[in-house]
Amino acid sequence: MLNQQVVLKQRPSGIVQENDFGFVSNDLRDIKEGEIKVAIEYISCDPAMRGWMNAGKTYIEAVKIDEVMRGFAAGKIIESLNPNYKEREYVTGLLGVQQYAISNGQGLTHIKTLNESLSYHLGVLGMPGMTAYFGLLEKGQPKAGETVFISGAAGIVGSTVGQIAKIKGCKVIGTAGSAAKCKYLLEECSFDAVINYKEEDVAKRLKELCPDGVNIFYDNVGGPLLDIALTRLARGARVVICGAISQYNNKELYGPKNYMKIVTARGHICGVIVFDYIDQYPKAIRDISTWISEGKLRTKEHIVEGLDNFPSTLRMLFTGENFGKLLVKV
């Protein structure tokens, strides 16, 4: 059985290019005692993949040159020599950007019964959904009546954060990069207001929209947008640094100039790494599934067909072309 794989050929300079990746086909070996063979159905495109392509360790090792590109994926077990896993059950995890994966099961999420689309387990019920849930609820500590401001709000993390904040009784404002994304957040995700950061003066609009300031700023974008948000903090505000997608392709990072606003606001800045909450994922998955079934939380997916299209699809995250959780269907 041949396994098509996407490998890292060179470290990108700036935005990812198609020739940063290569394609190889290798014979898939037989599984050994304790292992499972997975036919991958969906591969998740996540902003963090850009950081994994750089040299040097961050919170995780860099992908090596000629190594299969690291990626979250979801698939069906087609063969098992592991007593904990049965054929025709599903798993998600860091299975790599390839058609098939062999695993000993460690670190995988095991889906015995599929109640929703498998792809949801890479999005709203997967790592990005968990990031939204724990980043907002554990780090942000929202209280009813507070104002939550979210950058990168139309992404899977941002749109989920906003809807959970609405469920918790907050006023929710976001930024997004197109009229269609702003409309979606207002009409389908119940945001109170959305600022098109490409066309509007964010500082001016934010001041108009939050005369009493922002209680929680959930930042997915970083850079100058973070600086603007810092000027609007209410007393006791919490700034949750989830990511900084505006900076991932830059050699030199833009650091905040307005950080002293944290002092005057008696605020807190903290970072979140989703993997720290792995033991608590089942509760988050239960809560989010319930909100989806009750019609309180919506999600949108952007699915591109074909492993061949992985390199051009990953680029979309950094051009804003994706509208919804970005996935490649194998």
Ligand SMILES: NC(=O)c1ccc[n+]([C@@H]2O[C@H](COP(=O)([O-])OP(=O)(O)OC[C@H]3O[C@@H](n4cnc5c(N)ncnc54)[C@H](OP(=O)(O)O)[C@@H]3O)[C@@H](O)[C@H]2O)c1
């Ligand atoms: N800390 C953690 O554990 C953790 C886990 C998962 C994700 N994250 C972070 O969460 C953030 C959102 O992730 P996601 O999966 O939901 O991705 P996503 O929002 O789907 O990411 C892509 C979106 O980011 C926006 N964007 C791209 N370049 C931008 C720029 N220069 N300035 C402003 N916006 C830009 C684009 O939307 P527009 O059209 O609106 O520009 C694009 O569609 C990322 O920063 C990611 O690294 C962190």
